[in-house]
Amino acid sequence: MNALPDPVTLSTTLPPLSAGWGTVPKDRHVNEAEPVIACRNLWKVFGDRPDRILSRLNCNPSAEELRQSGLIAAVRDVSLTIGRGEMLVVMGLSGSGKSTLVRCLSRLIDVTSGAIIVEGRDIGAMTETELIDLRRRKMGMVFQSFGLLPHRTVVDNVAFPLEMRGQDRSTRIARAMEMLELVGLKGRESYFPRELSGGQQQRVGIARSLAVEPEIWFLDEPFSALDPLIRREMQDEFLRLKGMLSNTIVFITHDFDEALRLADRIAIMKDGAVEQCDTPERIVMSPATEYVAKFTSAVDRSRVVRAAALAIPAEGTGAEGQPVAAGQTLRDLARLIVSDSRAFIPVADAQGHVIGALDRQRAVDLLLGEPA
């Protein structure tokens, strides 16, 4: 249902549904060579006349220095590249600048300095018309407190972006109904937002953001305003949707577990700067800074680390027999790891090709904690 750019990508981006999306994110085809969004040395400084400080930005002033001159740096010297089809989760505590960053990427706010290239075009240089056109065709966004229009019914909310780009009523209603069905809100189309629960409202928000088939999908803490139980349910729902789509995703959250659960790559932010940007495993296995380590220390690594991450070249290990799936976490494989007698266990990708071998002793250490 989502018109994809080319059939080649289609075959590679759509994972086998049986495996479940959360479990095999690495199979999602990420084309690093073709960045959808690239930003370089991005600065966003709030305060009176931030341009005065612009010349000094190259010297990379610290947050403290800026605060002394009455300015607040919400985004400090951020450079990121997001490949086609990738899902980047930006994680940070409140005030870390993650929401500002996503608003810069969508140009809801103008950056102070730096460039943002979306599909080869600098969006900072776009005219308002071009920007509106870009949003109407390529972008969708989901908001923390939903941002629904209170005076419109659910279906009219979902159809709103289509209305903006001038589609006729019957087409856009048909499309909106399709989206509502996708997010499981069939039958609620004539309700008003205030008549729905929080989770349902966010489903409307998701349906709306997907109505224009966006190539780039921004989600700004979409589940933070929801109860823990609903949040879990919505995450599952999100993973299901993600499995059916192939768009590039930028997902903001303050919840490290959520980040681990959903991300291809995680960017951890602090005081406006990116502390570390890497795959969940690598962040967990080798945190780059103390700050990142604080998050990872409490994490049960076995739930994050996948077989693929521990795989070493199979040659010479003598690994044979039934392989384990590359996308499975050690926790998923716990029983097997503990009870199996092989020293090395082959690891196979989704197509069944063996890509390496898992050192069982290392896996046991990780599962039970390093020996003291």
Added chain:
Amino acid sequence: MTAGQARVAWGLVALAAALVMLRESLPSGLVRPPEWMVLPFADWINAAFAFLRDDLGLMTLTRAFSDVMEACLDVTANLLYGKNRWPHLGPIPWSVIAVSAGMVGFALGGWRLAALAGGTFVWIAVMGQWQWAMETLSVILVATPFSVALGLGFGVLAWRSQAFERLLNPILNIAQSMPHFAYMIPVVVFIGVGPKAAAIVTIIFSVPPMIRMTLLGLRKVPPEVVESGKMSGATRWQLLTRVRIPTARTDILIGVNQVVMQCLAMVVLASFIGMPGLGQKLLQLLQALKIGLSIEIGITIVLLAVMLDRLSKAWAMKQPVHHMPGVRWIERHRLLLIWLGLVALTSALAWLHPYFIEVERKQALSMAGPVDASMKVFIRAMTPVTEWLRWFLITWVLIPLRDAFLWLPFAAVLLLLAGIGWAVGGRRSALVCLAFFLPIAMSGWWDRAMITVYMVCVSVLVAVLIGVPAGLWGAARPVRAARLLFLCDTFQTFPSFIYLIPVVMLFGVNDVAVVASVVVFATVPIIRYTIEGILGVPPEIVEASSMSGATRGQIMRHVQLPLALPTMMVGANQSVMFSLFMVIIAAFIGTQDLGQEMQRALSSTDVGKGLVLGFAVAFMGLMVDHLILRWSDGRHRSLGF
């Protein structure tokens, strides 16, 4: 208040006191504004207006605008009371309007609103006031949409451009504190008299709250809603019309509610320049001393106000409700169909019997006889009390006070105000006070302004003496509070002119009568804000004090009153505003203050004089407003809520 601030403030007050002590030996330039200080503002304004009107040809523009207005007025006049104009359809029978209003009430708020809305129109019809009420409504019906549209437009502009907002804000402040008569005069000059002039004055008077509510509403739109609109690819115009304004709906509709209420407040006053209908009839009846009939009209105005207030509030608060899919058209439009049926039924009744088209005066019910009789009995019974009160207040309170106010050297008054300003808000407030009061001294109306000040002071004082105990008594029980607030609303909406006559009958033409009539209005906000203040004290604080063993009296004195004081001061602020308005109207009893001059300026259409007097009154109000709000803000902050 910092120590330094207190020192300067006391210094200024002491200086003022010294001037008062030494009054007899002061040079006359400090006692009264010296001649070089008094500037001919009125002449300047008149010259400016003459230039605008004659040389710039603004007249053609205003006339063109008023012609548009007139065309609209003709339509509503035809529909409502059958004035011989296009579209030649009216008059709509009263019974049809009554059932329609009832249906609107039902749709917005159920049976109670239906009864209120329908009942109001039935009352108007059977009391034989149909023609007058429709004349009034025909103007309001035109003025309201214009006001709403203008307010929305200006509100959006002010929201878009900070510079424009900064320009608009002081204008709105002055417009909202200027006595109504002051801006009627320029309207008479530019538009003339008649319903269109009345409509325009009504529009000018009712636009400011709409602008403010629009601005407030647009500011309150959640940023995420706006961002979601932007991300949906909305252009600025789409964002404004389909995202921001609809989302600000409730605030904007509260603005509409305020517009309607302001329009109704103008019903009587605008009849001085040609508003037909209830207001004009009311003044005629009062002129012929027909109290009973005027009270009937007063009740009609109150009923209309209450009805329109409740309807528009219900509309503002009403949230859309969905229909399940598959519900048939008939069921979705059940109310519409019932309404059409009722209209058909009442039209048939009207066709059968003219009583259902319009109740003629001869067929009308009236309670004027008994009302007049009981008024007579009441006045007779009260006479011994009022005679004594009049003697006592005039001889021992009012005349000495008034002489004292007039005796004060003007320099001492200015210093005192600066001192108060300094105490409340430092140098800035002191300068604000002077900036507001110095022009009054420079206008050449010092003595009259002091008489106005004296009457407002006395009235607000009396209002506090009555209002605070009444408010405390009312706040003790929620039911009582609700009833008292309802009474306050009624007193406030009742046309002020009606109070003037009984007050003159009781006290005669003198300051007692003026103060009495002003107090009626000035007490209302004091009661309301006292109740609000007391009820607003967090219950856990009261509970904590009871658990500390405080008696009810102690709780009142040590907990509730101090915490409610900032809110009560806001009431005092409003009380001053209401008093200023009413003192001007009380000129119809007979005063020697700014109000009397204002009346003269109106009858001689002297724009310059009228505006100068209007500004003088507005400046007094704004100064008090600044001082009280400043104080109460600081207090609220230091109390931490």
Added chain:
Amino acid sequence: MQRKVLLLATTASLGLCAAAAWAEDSSDPIIIPIHNWSSQIVMSNVIGQIFESLGDSVEYVPTDSQAVYEAIRLGDVTFEPEVWEGAYGASFTAAVEKGGIHDVATHDAVTREDWWYPMWTKEACPGLPDWQALNECAALFVTPETGDKGRFLGGPVDWLKHDQEKVDALGMNFVVVNAGSAAALWAEISAAEEQQKPIVVFNWTPNFAEAVWPGEFVEFPAWEAGCDTDPSVGPLPDKTYDCGNPANGYLKIAAWDGMPEKWPAAYAVLQQVNFTNAQIAEMAKMVDVDGMEPEDAATAWLEANEDVWRPWVE
């Protein structure tokens, strides 16, 4: 009401034909001002209904009685049937000087405005209506606000009645207190009536008060032209205002300069319109005492007084 107008139209059809024969009136409505006293409203309605019987369309607009002259000058209002010399003479003359308004005709009715008392006052002060007798009774009129002097309740200041000057010139033991409106005057009289308390107020004729409270004007030294400006005129050689107000002020009809051209037939009738004191008092009474609506009172008056107005249309 409209039906009655139609009836009237047929009775007046003769006059209509005659009038319509020599000129065509504009179809725009003739704007008649309505003020806040009943005789003026009834008179406006009487004249308006006569105009309607000529085929003209007529509209009534409530207007301030001082501001109306400015409105007539600009053509917003077509004519004013009651121009009182005492109250509005100044505004009228000023407007005439500016241009755009002119004097159409003068009623037979004379107006008088002066100190007045209701009859019960005479019981307490039997020497009335002589002003010197009133001055001797000054103590009867004492109020708290006037101290030991009697109170004279004057009309609103903007009526410019020079009562204080009169008190000063004649050395009277009175203080002038100005009421803010006519309604305040009536309220005071009505309250005084309750207790039969002596009261002396500003009043004028013709108006409805005469019918409700019988009373008399105080007799001051008779008005002579120049009494208000020339000290030598009047009984006291060195004072101005040492006399009463004119006992026979004019009551005029004023019209917009454009009226004769735009509504020639109506204007011709207006030139003939002429009321007497008795007629005006009767009209006021129909509304103020009998409680009729002004429109109905006008219709009733026209029905009862055909002999009076028929000659105006012919």
